[in-house]
Amino acid sequence: QEDLVESGGGxxxxxxxxxxxxxxxxxxxxxHAMGWFRQVPGKEREFAAAISYTCDxxxxxxxxxxxxxxxxxxxxxxxxxxxDSLKTENTGVYYCAGTGRRVLTSTQLKGYEYxxxxxxxxxxx
Numbered sequence: 001q002e003d004l005v006e007s008g009g010g011x012x013x014x015x016x017x018x019x020x021x022x023x024x025x026x027x028x029x030x031x032h033a034m035g036w037f038r039q040v041p042g043k044e045r046e047f048a049a050a051i052s053y054t055c056d057x058x059x060x061x062x063x064x065x066x067x068x069x070x071x072x073x074x075x076x077x078x079x080x081x082x083x084d085s086l087k088t089e090n091t092g093v094y095y096c097a098g099t100g101r102r103v104l105t106s107t108q109l110k111g112y113e114y115x116x117x118x119x120x121x122x123x124x125x
Contacts, residue, residue, distance in 0.1 A: 002117060003028045004096045009119030016123075017084045022096030022116060024077040031098035033105045034072060034079045035112060038092040038121075045095060049081060050105040059105050064090070086123045093118040 008020040024031055035050035049070040050059045058070050069082040079096060097112035106112065 001025055001027070003114045004098055004116035006094065006096045006116040006119040009094060009121045011122045011124065012086055014086060014088055014123055014125050016086050017082070018086065018121060020081040020083065020094055020096075020119060020121070022079040022081075024079070024098065026077070028098075028114065029100045031114065032101060033103050033111065034096070034098045035106065036070065036079075036081045037095045037097060037109070038090070039095065039118070040092040045109055047107040047109075048094070050107060051079070052104045057104050059107055061107075083121070086121075088123050088125050091121060091123045093120050 003025045005023045006020060012018050032053045033050055036048045037045040038048050039045040047061050048064055049068055051070045051072055055072055067085045072079040095118045096116040098114040099112045
């Protein structure tokens with residue numbers, strides 16, 4: 001069983017919206033910071049958004065700020081990424097990430113030790 005499981009990816013036209021979900025396994029300890037990263041073939045995963053456990057410190061990459069919204073429901077052990085006004089450059093595999101370390105948020109890959117399997121998002125022109 002995976003610690004993090006993403007869902008909600010798909011094909012959407014530019015300007016459209018998608019909502020990604022990430023479910024945290026019941027057997028996993030509390031995730032403090034959680035984030036979303038995007039990866040395209042041949043490139044390293046890059047940061048998109050992150051949120052603290054108390055939800056009061058969201059961080060966004062400049063490229064998605066104002067269009068993406070990260071949120072979480074700790075009671076349901078879920079994290080979400082609402083993606084609006086999508087652009088073709090948002091295409092990629094989106095990975096949910098989490099850390100059990102007591103940090104507020106992290107924009108770095110090394111800040112997370114738990115990763116999901118990824119969900120494909122394709123934005124067509």
